[in-house]
Amino acid sequence: MASDPIKKIEANERKETASSSSNNDSKISNLVTPKPEVVKPAGPPPPSNGGLTAWLQVAGGFMIFFNTWGLINTFAVFQTYYESGALFTESSSNISWIGSIQCFLLQLTGIVAGPIYDRGYLRLLLLTGSFMVVFGYMMLSLCHEYWQALLAQAICVGIGSGLLFTPTVSLLPTWFSSHIGLAVGIASSGSSLGGVIYPIVLYRLIGPIGFPWAVRTVAFIALGTFIIPVIVMKQRIKPPKPRALIDWSAFTDAPYITFALAVLIVFIGNSVLIFYISYYPINKGFTNSSLGFYMVAMFNAASIFGRIAPNAVSDQIGVFNTFVPMALILSITVFCMLGVTNTAGMVVEAVVTGFFSGVIVALPPVCFAMLTKNKALIGTRIGQGFAIAGLGLLIGGPSAGAILGTTEPLNWTGLWVYGGVAIAAAGFILIAVRIMKAGPKLMVKG
Template sequence: MGQLEESNSTSDEVEVESGGSTSPEEQVIFDRGLTAWLQVLVGHLLVINGFGYISSFGLFQSHWVQSLERSSSDIAWVGSLQMFLLFFVGTFSGRAMDAGYFRSLIIAGSALQLIGTFATSVATAYWQLILAQGIIQGLGNGLLFTPLVALVSVYFLKRRTLALGLAACGAPVGGVIFPVVLRQLEGHLSFGWIVRIMGFVILFNTALVLVLARPRVTVKASRPLAEWAAFKEVPYVLFATGIFFTIWGIYIAYFYTATFGRNVIHVSSTTSYTFLMVLNGVGIPGRLIPALLADRYFGTFNTLLFFVAAAGILLFSWMAVEKLDGFTAFLVVYGFCANAVQTLFPSTLAGLTKDITKMGVRTGMVFTVGSIACLTSAPIAGRLIDIEDGSYRGAQAFGGTTVFLGVAFLLSARLAQRDG
């Protein structure tokens, strides 16, 4: 971390882009100042619009399976395509962020999010759903996610994990807001109008982001799209591989919580939406408490390893759940652990980058690797459910196994980092 601060203070290519004149000393100030904490709020709002909306996909999974009369696997492709593009576009948006195009990314990404949301509200065919919610909204999310991680990371050093954790709380907050909107308005408005109201929530957040966002650095020198030298660093490669396997399994519960509640626990659709709210709601302490523990006591990487392993154990434990009480307990504990993983892995990744002028591109490269897992995870799980005539055991076993593979690679990355 000392090398990070030194590189920031001596580089001739780094300048502050805050809309006004700034002294050189301000370029190396971390962890304090109103502007820095406002960027955490900006990140929080962007995560609500992106991950928060995606975290609510169980709502859409349940609705579209019934209204379009498609299989769970077919509908899962919509959500997985959205997740895939969120991560895959990361390399491109990260490089653009490093090159000083943050505001352009915010405008373009937010516009695509809004177009995708409002187009989803009028979708009546499967291909329309793929285009609107899968592709258009996925591209918008991808243009925004890597820049928001980089935006917060370059303002914080010692408190980086906490800052990213606060920003990442937007996922569970959004994951509660959007199901509440559906639950309160269902029966009073059509599904299309409910989705439009969700779109207006996204629009309001976007307006605040455009007012408050202040990207810190731009890179004047020309750089390649990807930093291929990063793949010669053993800890970086092992970490990227570990994140691939972790992501491959950890999001399965988010896609199938509502359908599991309705088809296995045999609760009403309204109660199944409540399950999704529980899974997301516990993410608020799940993102803050582990971040505090990581910053103060155990370190980010060590804390990440613990929660990835715990998530793997819980996915296997899910196979034994058959009753309402057991499922609720599973959602509370798993939601805490899974949200901890989602918060800790970007900050752990940031710790593998010594030069903050490369923060965007190196973050985006790992996200792009993880995008393949996002694309295939839910459809594989959905296909396993369909093959087994509605049984979730195959999907649960798939999730637990891949997460444990992630633990193995992440542990190897940690050991390689220490040896280095």
């Protein structure tokens, strides 16, 4: 009987040993067996679509627009001052080449700035572009000849602005998804504020301290405000490897290339407004020279709302559904310039055309982003698109000056018809792009 308990104890010990051995084997098996790899999602993470960092990019973009398009929107003041012959004597067409080349280089430089941005060199572009803009206006303050102003204001400032503009409009869409239009609209309203402040600064200072120090003041303002984007702007998406300078597939993308053509043509018409909104009422005697200068400020103040409100609406109904009617209405307002006969009419025209003109700068970056499926190529695509469209800015000013003529009375009727027809033609091309993108149904977001 005594042997039975002993046998039971031995049997239990054997079971415990077997169980322990089995557990150890299981643990060893768990250690040896490789765990399945976690598959990382392809492509960059989705944009934050808000938050402090994202909206700081908008603040930095606001200052970039303030000192690029904002200074370009001020060119009507420079045009009027140069027309007076105080600095040099040239025809309206030759003077407008300064502004046209400046605008064109802002767009053309995107061919280089876009791929550099795509390679991750945002900080280098910001520093180089900021330096060139400030340096260009410092050199303009020393100019006394037409060719000197052409080098400083047109070429140096134009290239510097291009190094800043394309990276900015490429960066903002990468931080937002459903609020792209609003974000770009708020940032682009910086150009309107610049177009309000800089003309007033120039006009109020040219008399008391002279043209050189007035221009230097503009340069100092630009220098101070460039600090913000240099500090806060941050690139979110970087490609895994360097890409070609030109995306040749874009030239076989029908909606993309057609839209670039439409922006080229609408820029021709819009440049007529940018260059001559100040000189027109002074020459026709609708206003005195003081109020004529302030027409630029009124025009750009109204464009603040034209950059933000339509862009916010575009997030809800689609960018092309917004762009098409805005362009067609702008063409009508340009034709209405023919009916202006007094100060009140000119003020109304400045405000109305300013509002709709604001759309012309604010919406194209959003449209180019929407037409770019591969977001890693967004800098290259936007740079190429604006380089093509920039030809309109190069053509617009000088061709408008040639139509205007040099002998009194100037051909203002021909000028405004030219601008209105160009914008209307662009509007109809935009209808074709909208159909290619979203089909012929009116109620579809596109």
